Amino acid sequence: MKVLVPIKRVIDYNVKIRVKPDGSGVDLDNVKMSMNPFDEIAIEAALQLKEAGKVDEVVIATIGVEKSQDVLRTGLAMGADRAILVQVEGEVEPLGIAKVLAKIVGDEEPGFVILGKQAIDDDASQTGQMLSALLGWGQATFASALQLEEGYVRVTQEVDAGLQTIDVALPAIVTVDLRLNTPRYATLPNVMKAKRKPLEVITPADFGVDTSPRNTVLETYEPPARAGGITVQNVDELVEKLKNQAGVI
Amino acid sequence: MTKILLLAEHDNNTLNEATLRAVTAAKQIGDVNILVVGHACDAVAQTASKISGVEKVLLADGVVFVHQLAEPVAALLVELAPAYDVIMSAATSIGKSALPRVAALLDVAQISEIIEVVSPDTFVRPIYAGNALQKVRASEGKKVITVRPTSFEPAPSEGDAPIETLSTNTTNEKTTFVSAALSDGDRVELVSAKTVISGGRAFGSKEQFDQLLEPLAQKLNGAIGASRAAVDAGYAPNEWQVGQTGKVVAPDLYVAIGISGAIQHLAGMKDSKTIVAINSDPDAPINQIADYVLIADLFEAVPELTDKL
Ligand SMILES: Cc1cc2nc3c(=O)[nH]c(=O)nc-3n(C[C@H](O)[C@H](O)[C@H](O)COP(=O)(O)OP(=O)(O)OC[C@H]3O[C@@H](n4cnc5c(N)ncnc54)[C@H](O)[C@@H]3O)c2cc1C
Numbered sequence: 001m002k003v004l005v006p007i008k009r010v011i012d013y014n015v016k017i018r019v020k021p022d023g024s025g026v027d028l029d030n031v032k033m034s035m036n037p038f039d040e041i042a043i044e045a046a047l048q049l050k051e052a053g054k055v056d057e058v059v060i061a062t063i064g065v066e067k068s069q070d071v072l073r074t075g076l077a078m079g080a081d082r083a084i085l086v087q088v089e090g091e092v093e094p095l096g097i098a099k100v101l102a103k104i105v106g107d108e109e110p111g112f113v114i115l116g117k118q119a120i121d122d123d124a125s126q127t128g129q130m131l132s133a134l135l136g137w138g139q140a141t142f143a144s145a146l147q148l149e150e151g152y153v154r155v156t157q158e159v160d161a162g163l164q165t166i167d168v169a170l171p172a173i174v175t176v177d178l179r180l181n182t183p184r185y186a187t188l189p190n191v192m193k194a195k196r197k198p199l200e201v202i203t204p205a206d207f208g209v210d211t212s213p214r215n216t217v218l219e220t221y222e223p224p225a226r227a228g229g230i231t232v233q234n235v236d237e238l239v240e241k242l243k244n245q246a247g248v249i
Numbered sequence: 250m251t252k253i254l255l256l257a258e259h260d261n262n263t264l265n266e267a268t269l270r271a272v273t274a275a276k277q278i279g280d281v282n283i284l285v286v287g288h289a290c291d292a293v294a295q296t297a298s299k300i301s302g303v304e305k306v307l308l309a310d311g312v313v314f315v316h317q318l319a320e321p322v323a324a325l326l327v328e329l330a331p332a333y334d335v336i337m338s339a340a341t342s343i344g345k346s347a348l349p350r351v352a353a354l355l356d357v358a359q360i361s362e363i364i365e366v367v368s369p370d371t372f373v374r375p376i377y378a379g380n381a382l383q384k385v386r387a388s389e390g391k392k393v394i395t396v397r398p399t400s401f402e403p404a405p406s407e408g409d410a411p412i413e414t415l416s417t418n419t420t421n422e423k424t425t426f427v428s429a430a431l432s433d434g435d436r437v438e439l440v441s442a443k444t445v446i447s448g449g450r451a452f453g454s455k456e457q458f459d460q461l462l463e464p465l466a467q468k469l470n471g472a473i474g475a476s477r478a479a480v481d482a483g484y485a486p487n488e489w490q491v492g493q494t495g496k497v498v499a500p501d502l503y504v505a506i507g508i509s510g511a512i513q514h515l516a517g518m519k520d521s522k523t524i525v526a527i528n529s530d531p532d533a534p535i536n537q538i539a540d541y542v543l544i545a546d547l548f549e550a551v552p553e554l555t556d557k558l
């Protein structure tokens with residue numbers, strides 16, 4: 001069985017982002033970009049299934065600018081077999097991403113697609129669920145445990161009140177949460193090897209998919225800053241301030 | 250007038266407060282109908298019918314809905330969608346799982362976790378863990394929207410809307426419920442608590458986390474939260490995690506103890522009214538957004554604080 005892992009290139013999670021003063025968006029120039037952290041976990045999950053002999057091939061795909069090849073190379077260096085770049089300019093909304101991914105699924109016929117539960121730039125948490133609906137497949141979201149069985153996948157989902165385990169018939173969509181695994185680092189020899197692994201570049205037009213945005217972003221701005229606080233000297237002063245100044249106890 | 254169908258959040262017994270908050274957002278957009286989907290959930294529909302400003306409650310009761318899995322819930326919403334302009338839900342785990350399916354099946358883009366209604370077609374939502382805000386106009390006829398509950402006050406319960414029972418033949422062949430491990434219902438609920446006491450990696454063990462935080466939380470009648478590091482280390486269950494990937498809270502008082510204040514943690518608590526940081530490191534990032542900073546060893550400061558309250 002083949003597994004498809006869609007990944008996204010985003011501003012590295014350690015970087016403090018800058019909002020452009022003219023309100024047109026977040027500054028991406030000269031900023032460190034990396035693979036969305038949840039997508040590293042998705043690749044790790046796929047690789048572990050391959051190592052367990054339950055999966056034959058791990059294909060990774062991204063929809064993004066030409067430079068997104070770098071995160072594909074990272075995924076190949078982790079151990080993915082093959083990569084696909086659907087090259088676009090500018091932002092594509094999750095619905096457009098899901099439509100392109102549905103076409104890739106049509107061509108590649110994976111038994112299973114593993115995505116991140118959310119991209120840390122748009123924080124949308126939509127793509128996996130949308131892809132599942134477009135394909136008419138079952139879905140599990142926010143997975144913290146995953147077990148591939150004959151004909152179905154058993155997934156423990158992190159839900160508001162705790163944990164919920166469900167079985168999803170294959171082919172299936174799973175979106176992964178942070179506690180599923182700890183992704184491996186790419187070793188230097190594997191980084192070298194990854195340079196020779198196949199990376200195919202196509203465009204959405206090849207699929208006949210329109211990825212133009214449906215919603216209009218009118219403005220991007222910084223949230224109001226919190227006023228600075230004070231340092232209290234001891235517990236007594238803290239209790240006094242909470243009582244008399246903040247009035248919260 | 251814009252017609253809105255709002256999916257209720259509940260556990261078949263109790264209507265979650267998140268829905269009352271989502272109603273407040275929905276009322277700024279148009280006329281609100283509430284959909285209660287579940288099994289043996291009549292009491293939930295009764296509570297929903299009391300929410301002020303709700304025009305009608307739709308009740309879909311069926312065994313297929315008992316665990317509110319995304320596939321049947323979304324299928325039902327899509328079936329009802331032709332009569333509505335907006336499909337909405339609080340951004341709870343059920344809403345987040347089901348609504349993108351609805352959006353895709355209706356072929357519209359979803360707007361996730363709005364924190365402000367600017368006008369009936371324009372909304373503000375956080376991106377980059379709340380480090381930027383985006384004002385978005387939904388250009389399409391039908392809209393699919395989730396609401397961040399902490400950004401809206403709960404709607405009062407002085408209404409008396411009629412309840413209409415739906416008959417549906419929704420099925421679900423794709424997913425099967427196996428089991429659940431849910432937190433006990435007696436605790437103060439994290440998201441709606443007026444006071445939240447959160448602990449981080451610094452507690453060192455589950456025993457110390459519990460022994461130090463439980464008495465303090467009890468004194469303050471607060472809920473307990475945790476950083477991701479504390480959850481990963483097994484000090485606290487996953488549903489206590491506060492942050493970009495956990496719960497978003499905005500209590501009157503948030504006390505962060507032994508938490509450094511990574512942006513992913515701040516994303517879940519920086520809209521709290523009063524923030525207290527207790528940390529041994531004067532340079533911890535959490536100190537920059539806290540109203541009151543106590544530089545101290547938590548193993549001394551927490552018992553003393555509990556004592557003096
Ligand atoms: C994609 C992604 C999503 C994430 N989502 C979340 C999320 O939702 N929520 C979240 O919390 N994190 C999240 N994280 C993790 C986040 O980046 C931090 O790693 C995490 O919040 C750190 O937890 P901590 O503050 O408990 O631990 P640390 O960063 O290790 O901080 C411990 C703090 O305790 C202090 N301390 C140590 N000893 C004492 C003592 N005796 N007394 C007092 N203070 C002491 C230290 O000075 C330090 O400030 C996410 C990360 C990623 C990549």
Ligand SMILES: Nc1ncnc2c1ncn2[C@@H]1O[C@H](COP(=O)(O)O)[C@@H](O)[C@H]1O
Nearest residue numbers: 006007063115116118119124125126127
């Ligand atoms: N441009 C993209 N290319 C490939 N996969 C993506 C892209 N955007 C999002 N995804 C996948 O969808 C997940 C959820 O993203 P989102 O719905 O944007 O929060 C990510 O973790 C990725 O697995």
